[in-house]
Amino acid sequence: MKYLEIGKHVEKGIDWLAQNAEPFFDAITVVIEFLVGAFQDLLLMPHPFLMIAIISILAYMVSAGRKNFFTALGWKKGRFLGLFTLIGLTLLYLMNFWNETMQTIALVVSSAILALLIGIPVGIQTARSLRAEKIIRPILDFMQTMPAFVYLIPAILFFSVGNVPGVVATVVFALPPAVRLTSLGIRNVQSDVVEAAYAFGATEKQLLYKVQIPLALPSILAGVNQVIMLSLSMVVIASMVGAAGLGQDVYKSILTADLALGVESGLGIVIIAIILDRLTQAAGENTNRK
Amino acid sequence: MSENVKIAVKDLNIIFGKHQKEAKKLIAQGVSKTEILKKTNCTVAVTEANFDIKDGEIFVVMGLSGSGKSTLIRALNRLLEPSSGQVILDGADVLQANNEELREIRRKKYGMVFQHFGLLPHRTVASNAAFGLEIQGTPEEERIKKAYEILKIVGLEGYEEKMTGELSGGMQQRVGLARALANEPEVLLMDEAFSALDPLIRGNMQDELLNLQESLKKTIVFITHDLDEALKLGDRIAILNDGKIVQIGTPEEILTEPADEYVRTFVENVNRANIVTAQTIMFEKPTRIELKREGAEVTLRKMRNTGLSVLPVVDENNKFIGFVFDDDVVKIRGDKSKSIRDIIYEYSASVYLETPASDIIAAYRDSSIPIAVVDENGKLKGVVMHSAVVSEIIGKDENEIRTDIKNALEI
Numbered sequence: 147m148k149y150l151e152i153g154k155h156v157e158k159g160i161d162w163l164a165q166n167a168e169p170f171f172d173a174i175t176v177v178i179e180f181l182v183g184a185f186q187d188l189l190l191m192p193h194p195f196l197m198i199a200i201i202s203i204l205a206y207m208v209s210a211g212r213k214n215f216f217t218a219l220g221w222k223k224g225r226f227l228g229l230f231t232l233i234g235l236t237l238l239y240l241m242n243f244w245n246e247t248m249q250t251i252a253l254v255v256s257s258a259i260l261a262l263l264i265g266i267p268v269g270i271q272t273a274r275s276l277r278a279e280k281i282i283r284p285i286l287d288f289m290q291t292m293p294a295f296v297y298l299i300p301a302i303l304f305f306s307v308g309n310v311p312g313v314v315a316t317v318v319f320a321l322p323p324a325v326r327l328t329s330l331g332i333r334n335v336q337s338d339v340v341e342a343a344y345a346f347g348a349t350e351k352q353l354l355y356k357v358q359i360p361l362a363l364p365s366i367l368a369g370v371n372q373v374i375m376l377s378l379s380m381v382v383i384a385s386m387v388g389a390a391g392l393g394q395d396v397y398k399s400i401l402t403a404d405l406a407l408g409v410e411s412g413l414g415i416v417i418i419a420i421i422l423d424r425l426t427q428a429a430g431e432n433t434n435r436k
Numbered sequence: 437m438s439e440n441v442k443i444a445v446k447d448l449n450i451i452f453g454k455h456q457k458e459a460k461k462l463i464a465q466g467v468s469k470t471e472i473l474k475k476t477n478c479t480v481a482v483t484e485a486n487f488d489i490k491d492g493e494i495f496v497v498m499g500l501s502g503s504g505k506s507t508l509i510r511a512l513n514r515l516l517e518p519s520s521g522q523v524i525l526d527g528a529d530v531l532q533a534n535n536e537e538l539r540e541i542r543r544k545k546y547g548m549v550f551q552h553f554g555l556l557p558h559r560t561v562a563s564n565a566a567f568g569l570e571i572q573g574t575p576e577e578e579r580i581k582k583a584y585e586i587l588k589i590v591g592l593e594g595y596e597e598k599m600t601g602e603l604s605g606g607m608q609q610r611v612g613l614a615r616a617l618a619n620e621p622e623v624l625l626m627d628e629a630f631s632a633l634d635p636l637i638r639g640n641m642q643d644e645l646l647n648l649q650e651s652l653k654k655t656i657v658f659i660t661h662d663l664d665e666a667l668k669l670g671d672r673i674a675i676l677n678d679g680k681i682v683q684i685g686t687p688e689e690i691l692t693e694p695a696d697e698y699v700r701t702f703v704e705n706v707n708r709a710n711i712v713t714a715q716t717i718m719f720e721k722p723t724r725i726e727l728k729r730e731g732a733e734v735t736l737r738k739m740r741n742t743g744l745s746v747l748p749v750v751d752e753n754n755k756f757i758g759f760v761f762d763d764d765v766v767k768i769r770g771d772k773s774k775s776i777r778d779i780i781y782e783y784s785a786s787v788y789l790e791t792p793a794s795d796i797i798a799a800y801r802d803s804s805i806p807i808a809v810v811d812e813n814g815k816l817k818g819v820v821m822h823s824a825v826v827s828e829i830i831g832k833d834e835n836e837i838r839t840d841i842k843n844a845l846e847i
Contacts, residue, residue: 341515342554346568346619347543356570360558 164303171304178256178310185252194244202232205421209428227424234417243392243414250381250391250418253309257316257377262370264317265324269369270354272325273332286322294319294380298387312389316380323372331365332358367430374422381415392418440491442623442655443512448485448521450507450679453478456519469678481507482679485521489623490672494649494656498666499676505659508676509627512657513546514538525623543572547616551628553608555600555615561587562596564611568619579618586614591644606637613645617652624656631660642668663702667691667711675699687711712828714796715789718809718818725749725760727776732769735760735776748808748819749780756808756816758782786810789817793828796820 164171189197206228207215214220238247272279297318301311335358343357359366385393392414399408451459459478462471469480482504489495499505510516512523514530523530525545533541547568555564562583563570569579587596590610600608609629616624630638642665649656660666666673667687674684675698683695691711694700723742725735727749738747745762757780764779785799786808799807803822811817 336552336554338550338552338554339556342548342550342615343567343571344515345513345542345546345548345550345625346571346615347539347541348571349539352571356567357556361556363558 160300160303174314175305175310178260178313181256181259182252182309182313185255186249189248189252190245194239197248198232198235198239201235201421202228205231205425208425208432211432227421227428230424231421234421238414238417241410241414243395243411246390246392246395246411247414247418250378250393250415251422253313253316253381253384253389253391254374254377254418254422257313257320257380258370258374260313261317261320261373261377262324265321265369265373266328266366269325269328269366270332270359273329273358279329282325286325289318290322294383295386298383302387307388309389311387312380312384315387316377316384319380320373320376323376324369327365327369327372328362331362331369334365335361364430367426371423371426371430374426375419378415378419378422441488442491442526443489443657444522444524445485445487445489445512446522446524448482448508448511448523449480449519450482450504450511450516451478451480451519460520480679482511482518482676485681487674487681487684489655489657491655492653493671494658494669496658496660496666496670496673497676498660498663498670498673500661502678503676504679505661505676506627509625509657509659512623512625513542513548543568543619545622546625547619547621547623548625549609549612549616549627549629551632553600553605553612553632555608555611557599557601559600560597561592561600561603561611564600565614565618567615572619582618583614586618587611589617589648590614604637605633606641609633609641622655624654626656626658628659628661630665631662638665645669675702688713688716692716712793713789714787714791714793714809714818714820717793717824717828718820720818722816722819723747724754724816725776726752727757727780728752731776732765735765736762736769739765746804746806748806748816749776750816754815756786756810756814759784759805759808781805784808786814787820788812793825797825800825 192200206224208224209227210220210224214223235247238244268282272282294315297315298311301315305311305314339357339361340353343353348356381389381391381393382396383393385391385397392411395407395411396415398404399406399411449460449463451463453459453476455476455478459472459476459480462475463480463483467475472478472480485508487495497505497508507516511518512525512530514523514533518531521531525541530538530541556567559567562580565583565587566574566579569582570576574582584596587593587610590613592607592610592614595603595607600611603611609632612629630641633641645656646669658666658669660669667690670687672684672686673690675682675690675695677698683690683699685693685695688711690699691703694703723738723744725738725747728751735747739745739762746759748759749757751757759781760776760779761781764781765776768774768776768779783801784805784807785801787796787799787810789809789811791809796807800822806819806821808816809818809820
């Protein structure tokens with residue numbers, strides 16, 4: 147005998163929202179569809195070989211450092227990622243996964259951008275106010291521990307099927323590290339530097355932009371890296387509600403017990419993961435050294 | 437109140453905690469800090485601080501950790517909000533200023549130097565030095581130019597484009613000092629500014645600060661836990677114990693007239709010889725022999741009256757000539773062909789009023805011959821006995837030394 151029907155109540159609430167807040171969800175749909183569509187178009191516009199070259203050079207440049215582009219030091223630091231990107235993407239092209247790969251990257255990048263756009267300001271807020279921290283922290287814990295599949299259900303109710311519910315579920319899942327690491331970075335700025343800024347008459351805004359954010363940047367960039375990796379880990383789950391990309395192939399391979407397809411599409415996700423991870427890490431490191 | 441008071445602190449209380457009213461009542465009743473903490477859960481950092489800081493002086497606040505000195509300096513520019521009292525800077529109460537006025541005061545009137553420098557590690561030396569100006573909205577070109585000028589003054593020429601992390605501690609603090617000086621403040625707040633530096637560098641920085649001050653003539657409030665540093669830098673020193681100011685005075689006053697037991701135990705361990713001067717330890721208006729008017733008989737009578745075996749001799753203008761000894765006076769007594777002039781011992785050194793005790797001891801050739809203290813015109817001001825110098829240096833008074841000697845002889 148079930149005595150409490152929490153789930154039923156939540157369902158009613160979600161239903162009510164889905165019916166009454168439609169314009170709001172429509173607006174979100176438009177934004178997300180535009181964002182994902184724009185990235186997809188951009189990535190699929192040039193010929194795959196040109197795109198592979200562009201991404202590989204970009205990867206090399208970020209890990210070598212812009213100044214070291216033509217130097218021996220730059221080659222030493224950048225060759226791994228540059229060559230790995232070149233070979234990995236070519237492999238994906240040869241396995242005939244080019245379109246899916248670009249769709250996946252578009253989804254991941256869009257989700258990550260949205261998660262960061264929300265997460266970084268919230269993180270700044272929680273760092274500066276104890277009350278905000280107290281409210282937001284349990285919400286983050288909830289978001290991170292609730293199984294990611296559960297997000298898919300309201301996402302479908304609000305946004306139907308396709309890329310949009312996938313992105314929304316991904317954003318919810320990938321948001322917490324952006325908030326936490328931004329907050330941590332700002333809290334860890336040495337108190338005497340903050341005090342010095344106040345002593346010279348800095349306003350709150352000057353303190354934030356001239357002292358706290360620059361000093362918290364390494365931590366914030368670690369957050370960016372985490373957000374991107376979590377977004378990528380949601381690719382398969384998001385494909386269950388119809389999000390495009392390599393996740394679809396993984397999902398299909400599970401449903402049909404197709405090992406060959408599973409290996410190939412899984413490998414594709416791993417390659418993308420390594421490229422995105424090393425790329426964001428390298429970007430973070432080069433900022434640290436400055 | 438005299439005209440040249442820069443900052444007047446009045447009845448300043450700084451209490452941390454929620455029940456400040458009750459805590460304040462208890463303070464008025466004279467209840468101790470620990471009792472107040474127990475009863476109200478409030479930490480009393482500073483109680484009833486009253487002092488004036490004069491324009492152009494180095495005012496040192498000295499106290500051990502937990503004495504409330506860092507809290508006190510932060511009340512001056514309200515990095516910490518005092519519970520009650522007044523901080524009157526140039527006639528206006530800083531504590532009454534609204535946020536905007538306060539920022540303006542911090543930007544224009546104060547410069548602050550921190551113990552751990554508080555520099556921005558992601559910026560260059562010049563950019564750090566220009567930080568105060570940047571906050572004020574000074575255009576980049578102008579503020580960098582100013583930063584270069586100031587960095588030259590503090591001895592960092594050539595380091596302008598380095599990152600601060602590449603510099604040693606002493607150099608980083610120079611950047612901190614340059615940053616504080618760049619916006620041309622009227623008051624420089626230095627919170628344990630040299631405490632994080634190793635001793636040799638610290639000594640150098642102290643010397644340089646004194647040099648700088650000669651041309652800058654800023655009002656400097658300097659916080660330290662190091663009495664030697666306080667004595668070296670301070671024009672006046674306030675000693676803080678347990679949130680209360682127990683004494684304010686010149687270094688010499690602190691050393692020679694400690695206000696209470698706390699200060700006394702503090703100054704006991706100090707190398708007094710570097711601070712106490714001839715003026716403090718000399719016999720003033722000593723009995724003297726005036727060469728032209730007084731002969732052997734008068735001299736012997738004076739010696740008998742004072743119980744001294746050696747007296748200073750001066751000319752008619754009170755100019756110091758030398759000493760005479762009783763043995764020599766007795767020898768020429770009754771000998772009409774000889775006068776005091778023939779027996780004056782002229783090889784004794786003389787020192788000035790402001791000569792420190794450590795230098796006086798070096799001037800002694802013979803502990804039985806006193807040293808004369810003269811002013812810049814050579815006029816006799818006093819006489820310093822060897823025992824007085826020794827007692828200053830080892831920090832005991834003369835009676836104690838006499839007893840020590842007596843005890844030693846009896847053994």
